[in-house]
Amino acid sequence: MTEKKCLACGGTNLVPYSPCKVLTCGEIGFDYLTESFACVNCGHIEFYAIQSKLDKQLEHNKKEEERKKLAAEYDKQIEAKKAELEKLRSIIADENQTVKAVKEAENKIVDVENEIRGLKSRKERETCHRPFMY
């Protein structure tokens, strides 16, 4: 972190000022999310993120990005399977298809439906949103 500087007067003599720490109510008691520093020159108070909390937040943001990317990847795969399903359904609906082709399509539909279910549950499992906890 760079040197702390007062935004009001430009002073650089800032001291920890705990009475003004911002509290947040977590699930278990209270926790500090910021550190506050008072400018010795003018009394202005500056807030700073606590580095460990900031690191945790950044790590969470990164995981969220990865989660979104993975979810989008699953969606793409699911859409492709759905398109395959439509194709198979049109084969079954087509009166000019042979009995053999229709039978094959019917069997394939079951597989593709299972694949879609599998993809959906994997997506659910691997990309479920986790709320951020400090």
Ligand SMILES: [Zn+2]
């Ligand atoms: Zn100041």
